Amino acid sequence: MTLPFPTHGKTKEEILTAMRAARDHDVQWQKGRAFSLVYHAGKDVDELLKEASFLFFSENGLNPTAFPSLQKFETEILAMAASLLGDENAVGTVTSGGTESLLMAVKTARDWARKHHPEIKEPEMILPISGHPAFEKASEYFGVKAVRTPLRADSRADADAVRKAVTPNTILIVGSAPAYPNGVVDPIREMAAIAQEHGILFHTDACVGGFMLPFIRRLGYRAPDFDLSVPGVTSISADLxxxxxxxxxASVILYKTPELRRHQMFVSTDWPGGIYPSASMSGTRPASPIAAAWAVLNYLGEAGYLELTDAVMKAAKRLQEGVNAIPGIKVMSDPEISVFAIGSDGLDVYALADELTKRNWHLDRQQFPPTLHMTVQHGHVDVVDEFLSDLTDAANAVRKPSFEKTANAWMIAIANFLVRILPEAWVTALMEKVSSLMGGGGGLPSKMAPMYGLMGSLPNRGDLKEMVLDLLDGMTRYKK
Structure with missing residues (x-):
């Protein structure tokens, strides 16, 4: 189905009214209802970000000679980040987000290896299973095999397993600070030492913790070593x-040396349109995120970030204590940061998430094991008691037997049986039918617990990948 291109334009009022109406169905992050996706430091910071973004909403960071203001902002952002992350002499790039930063880390490692280890024809990177999927995306994009390694019982990377995974083809080892699923920091010092011992690169993915852990440490909380000050760490990413x-x-990627960063960059010298250099993946670079990032770093400063961090860590502790006080659920692992996962030995946490959705809370569902994700940021400081009250009610609702839960269990059992005996070509149709029965209407179902229950027990993860691709394809097609 297509949407005809508009014959005539609409008024500004009509357009904005339609946009506001569409937004009514979005998660209410302004009220602290989302435990991922959005980080909110308050109305004063919001207003500054909007004004700074508006000042530079048309400019393009592709050519720094045309907009020296953007060059100033970017170089100063990088210098401030370098001073915070362990090496004032580090160099880097402002990217569009954590995924681009991680893509650049892998591309840089690949090209570095091509120069320094031309004998390596099939490069590999070692990635603990808690490492971000953007590294897998980089693996597909750049032809670097991702070798996944197991975790310790405390959900941190197993350094012994990392050591055993090193081969003559290894060019990069990755550690997380923290890993997104559970908020724990990998043993970066130990892992980076392995990389240094073998003469290979090490990247710390601090996209989540890069602008949190330094302030956590200064406040006296537990904070392991993770940054460029650690011997063997050659690059680090941190999301602004x-x-x-x-x-x-807005994110940053920093490198220990300028020579290493050169492998990130691209230059075309033979195009009729002129010499074309590009520091990262992007060609056109929107100026607004760069300008807004520079503005907020200067607005808050160290004192402001310490204040925000302290409030967030205290809120996270209250939430963790409140979760652990509710029968049947618990905080998984022992996170160093204000990110954690809610798990259970007896309750269906996906059903718990559905109950929280009914109460207008948004929590991401996770797997291996089934958990619910909690990223606590300043926007949650004032909603701790409200969330814990609703979480208690949701847990009580999940404990009660109901026809819906019994029906869902039977649906999952039947679907699990069918996907084991049906031809592969029929499986996608089955999933579409299951989704429609659960209220999906061609998009995401309104009740996710049955869907996660089915997907979690599929015998072939390749089937699951195809199903998710089908779902993603359907979500990005126009429908009336």
Missing amino acids: HKYAYAAKG
Whole structure:
């Protein structure tokens, strides 16, 4: 189905009214209802971000000679980040987000290896299973095999397993600070030492914690070593639009040396349109996120970030204590940061998430094991008691037997049986039918617990990948 291109334009009022109406169905992040996706430092910061973004909403960061203001902002952002992350002499790039930063880390490692280890024809990177999927995306994009390694019982990377995974083809080892699913920091010092011992690169993915952990440490909380000050760490990424509370679309990647960063860059010298250099993946670079990031770093400063961090850590502790006080659920692992997962030995946590959705809370569902994700940021400081009250009610609702839960269990059992005996070509149709029965209407179902229950027990993860691709394809097609 297509949407005809507009024959005539609409008025500004009509357009904005339609946009506001569409927004009514979005998660209410302004009220602290989302435990992921958005980081909110308050109305004063929001207003600054909007004004700074508006000042530079048309400019393009592709050519720094045309807009020296953007060059100033970017170089100063990088210098401030370098001073925070362990090496004042580090160099880097402002990217569009954590995924681009991680893509650049892998691309840089690949090209570095091509120069320094031309004998390696099939490069590999070692990635603990808690490492971000953007590394898998980089693996597909750049032809670097991702070798996944197991975790310890405490959900941190197993350094012994990392050591055993090193081969003559290894060019990069990755550690997380923290890993997104559970908020724990990998043993970066130990892992980086392995990389240094073998003469290979090490990247710390601090996209979540890069602008949080330094302030956590200064406040006296537990904070392991993770940054460029650790011997063997050769690059690090940190998202400005997470705990630096910048506008969406801003991250940094820093390298220990300028020589290493050169492998990230691209230059075309033979195009009739002129010499074309590009520092990262993007060609056109929206100026607004760069300008807004520079603005918020200077607005809050160290004192402001310490204040925000302290409030967030105290809120996270209250939430963790409240979760652990509710029978049947618990905080998984022992996170160093204000990110954690809610799990259970007896309750269906996906059903718990559905109950929280009914109460207008948004929590991401996780797997291996089934958990619910909690990223606590400043926007949650004032909703701790309200959330814990609703979480208690939701847990009580899940404990009660109901026809819906019995029906869902039977649906999952039947679907599990069918996907084991049906031809592969029929499985997608089955999933579409299951989704429609659960209220999906071609998109995401309104009740996710049955869907996650089915997907979690599929014998072939390749089937699951195809199903998710079908779902994603359907969600990005126009429908009346």
